[in-house]
Structures are given as structure tokens and as C-alpha cells.
Amino acid sequence: MVSRDNRWYVSLNVLGTPIIGLVDTGATYSYMSSQLQNCFKALRLSTYSIPAENVIVANGTVERVNSVTSLPYQLKIKGGLLAVRCLPNLDPNLILGMDFIKSVGLIMDAAKEEWWYESDVVTKYKFERNIPAVPKIACAGVRSLTPEESEQLNQVVEEAKRL
Numbered sequence: 001m002v003s004r005d006n007r008w009y010v011s012l013n014v015l016g017t018p019i020i021g022l023v024d025t026g027a028t029y030s031y032m033s034s035q036l037q038n039c040f041k042a043l044r045l046s047t048y049s050i051p052a053e054n055v056i057v058a059n060g061t062v063e064r065v066n067s068v069t070s071l072p073y074q075l076k077i078k079g080g081l082l083a084v085r086c087l088p089n090l091d092p093n094l095i096l097g098m099d100f101i102k103s104v105g106l107i108m109d110a111a112k113e114e115w116w117y118e119s120d121v122v123t124k125y126k127f128e129r130n131i132p133a134v135p136k137i138a139c140a141g142v143r144s145l146t147p148e149e150s151e152q153l154n155q156v157v158e159e160a161k162r163l
Helices: 034-039 096-105 145-160
Strands: 010-015 019-024 030-032 047-056 062-075 076-085 095-097 104-110 114-116 120-126
Touching: 010 034, 019 096, 030 062, 047 076, 076 096
Parallel strands: 019 095, 030 076
Antiparallel strands: 010 019, 010 062, 030 095, 047 062, 062 076, 104 114, 114 120
């Protein structure tokens, strides 16, 4: 299923793993889901604790944030290291806030649905479209299991326990 979402997305590369991030001018900081954070644990990215912060998310609920992961990324021709806070139940898996927009020097044209770097006003990029409604995360080329695959795996494990 493809979302009819009109929000702005960009495709990042994180150590060989393609990740779709929502560009959110209403977010002060960048955030990732626990699912995405767990995906990168095997890569031993720097994660550290911060004093707990309350964050009001789009649906009005308040979530607590108390950890940050340093996320190395590549966006088209630029790369860097982004401090990303973890929001456990975040959907989409990655929100790129004003900290990211400012640090990259991202300029956006809403009418044309495109963006470019402040340092290169000639090369323009389109925002990503046709984003899966529930994007699967693939870490280093290994995607997460679908619910059906998880059920099949659980059945195999249970059968193996009985042997």
C-alpha cells in the first residue's frame, strides 16, 4: 500500500542502509523510533543519555525522550553526523527537524516540491514520493520481518522446542 501523504521526505544513506526521513519544519530536533534505534545497535553507534525531555507529538500526546544517537548520514552530495533523539513509538521512523535543516543548509521550495543546498543553488532535488504506508527498515541489507514471516518463524521455533 502506498501512502497518499503529501509531506516532504528525503532518502538518506546511513552506513549503507537507505532510510527515508520526514523533513519536519515543526520539529526543533530530529527524532527516530525505537525500531530504527534498535536496527542500528549492532553498528555500535554512539548513544548517550540526556536529561529527560517531554515532547508533544503531532497527535497531541506527550512522549519522554532521554537518549540520543549520533547518526552518520549521507544525503545526496553531503554527509555528516546528526544527534537524533529517540521517541519510542514514532511513525515515521525518522523525523528530520530544524536542527538537521539548518546544519545541512537545506532550502525548500513548497510550490515546486523541491529542495537544494544553500551552498549549491543550481542543483535541485525533488522530495521523495510514493512512500510505503508502513516502511520496512533494512539494516545493512537485511530487512525486518513481515507479521506473516514473524508468525512462521515463531511456529518453527515452537516446533523446535518440542523436539
